[in-house]
Amino acid sequence: MTELPRTARTTPRTHSERASRELEAVHAIVDEALCCHVATSVDGSPRMAPMVHGRLGARLILHGSRSSTLMAALAAGAEVCAAFTLIDGLVLGRSAMHHSLNYRSAIVFGRAREIADFDEKSAALRVLTERVVPGRWSEVRAMSEREVHATLVVALPLDEPSAKIRSGPPLDPASDVDGPWWAGVVPLALRSSAPIPAPDLPAGIAPPASVREFERRMQRPR
């Protein structure tokens, strides 16, 4: 396990028992999340959007339109905070105070920079697809040079991250445990159902291995 040094921003002030600074824990959460939330300040005001992301080693890859205010701020090197949140269950304690979620959450701070080099950008665009559906990149129509140029791609170093994980049953005070109230967890997970072919798909084209594997993986509870 690679333990990262703490900074003021990544030192938890609440629920420190849930905190992790293991790089592997952060990467696992980043890799499992289908999207993240990216926040920055524009003229002192917070801006945020959900975004699809990729990971290229220790760098988070984000992409978007050049006309997006948030993407423009990211490309200009603004300070960024990105959050990755996986919900694993609803925790139902004996009192309202002890209701919670089971979750795995990672927060990353840093400054992004635009990836302009064509080959580096192509590699970054590739992981945006491949992280979620490994194998998909080589099964689809190859990206054109024009498409690569049209997209704004930025990389954010994952070197100031933190993770918080809550798992397991509710933790009620001893004075409540013998009471008449039910307590427990309802497990939750993002699950897939069967692929729906596009209405304009020509007859005879079946879902490829990458899509079938994604669906199979997402059917299983963790």
Place this chain on the structure above:
Amino acid sequence: MTELPRTARTTPRTHSERASRELEAVHAIVDEALCCHVATSVDGSPRMAPMVHGRLGARLILHGSRSSTLMAALAAGAEVCAAFTLIDGLVLGRSAMHHSLNYRSAIVFGRAREIADFDEKSAALRVLTERVVPGRWSEVRAMSEREVHATLVVALPLDEPSAKIRSGPPLDPASDVDGPWWAGVVPLALRSSAPIPAPDLPAGIAPPASVREFERRMQRPR
């Protein structure tokens, strides 16, 4: 449908065809999301955390510890951006460019204020539980005065919101449609599995109606 006026921050610069300013659409997304992401600026730097939320009419309710940097900023009236994101499917086009997510997303801007009045605060704490599991509040041990006082509760008016919704199949360019590549959607939804009683639950206490109804509701695909 109640159409809200647009502000500079809620006018989409990208994918305006996905945008909605209907109050009902925003409330529906807020109500279905199990958690939200809340961002603010602290000394010019973005801070963000996932939070459980409630809704009291046209106000978003958030709660947390007084020792949280983010909650302290919220209670002090800092500008806030909150995001609510529901993932509905993975969209797989014929090219990497036309991969996307189906989602329903709401973003809210504003300034929160602390709820200090005991009765108003109790009502706000109640919706934090009741929004997710209706009926649960009256089935658990009543909240003590000490517990109400210990929690910091803030309200954020939902009067500068916007929503973006993407649904349906991939939208590939006509030049790709007759190609040999599979295209379609893999539907995704947060689903429950059977409740797990707390290990310290006394024998003979069954899950109450509220918990059974939550599990039943979350089992169904949308």
